[in-house]
Amino acid sequence: MKMQLQVLGDKTAIFLSSLCVIHCILTPILVIAIPSLGGVFWLEHEVFHNLLLFFVVPVGLLALMAGYKHHHNHKVLLCGLTGLVMLTLIAIAGHDFLNERSETLITLLATVFILFAHIKNFQLRQHD
Template identity: 40%
Template sequence: MKLLTLGDKAAVGLSVLCLVHCIATPFLLVTLPALPALAFLEGELLHLGLLFAVVPISLVSLAMGYRVHKHLRSLIIGGLGLIILLAAAVLEHDLSDKSIAVLLTALGAVLVALSHVLNLHLRCPDNQERVTDWQT
């Protein structure tokens, strides 16, 4: 159970980090363009690293959480968030307007974080009685 909680918390943290990265990087690069240390922020490697970390952690944590609480809502929200994150990463090179990729990534990150918070909530035995109407 502690491993599940750790996985959910790690996925939330990575999703928030991804969201902060998407929002803060353009601002930092415009306001501090002469600072060479910021060049790694706009690199694709950081973005892909976050993606490759959050996808497997999310898949395992959400699937194992479902086995405990049997509610599909967290799986659906998390799956949609992961699909959006993956689509943003794949389509980023094809989009002429990079802000669309940033918006998709931000939306995906929020959905993934939300699904893991919900997964944590649903796994808590005290909450099982309050969410019986969520069961699908």
């Protein structure tokens, strides 16, 4: 049961992180392609990130901790926590200190950390 919960957590975190990457990549493309959507997408951009963060952090923490208890791989845990902290800081204060492009790039980098950690977490769990 614990393994199923951890696997579900990793898969959910991978899905949510992938959704964030898709959103970050597609939003600028859609705004350029259809300029009238610009106001709607940028307004919703902040709401989307905060809503996603509301789910990513708890799911990510639970899955990473459950995996760590099993495999004890510090690097995987540190990688995932680094991504979650980066994502949280960007969501809270990124718009105050960074321009839109920098905020998006750091968000994508944080998401890559999170994705990598959950994929490794999942693989290490499947190995045993």
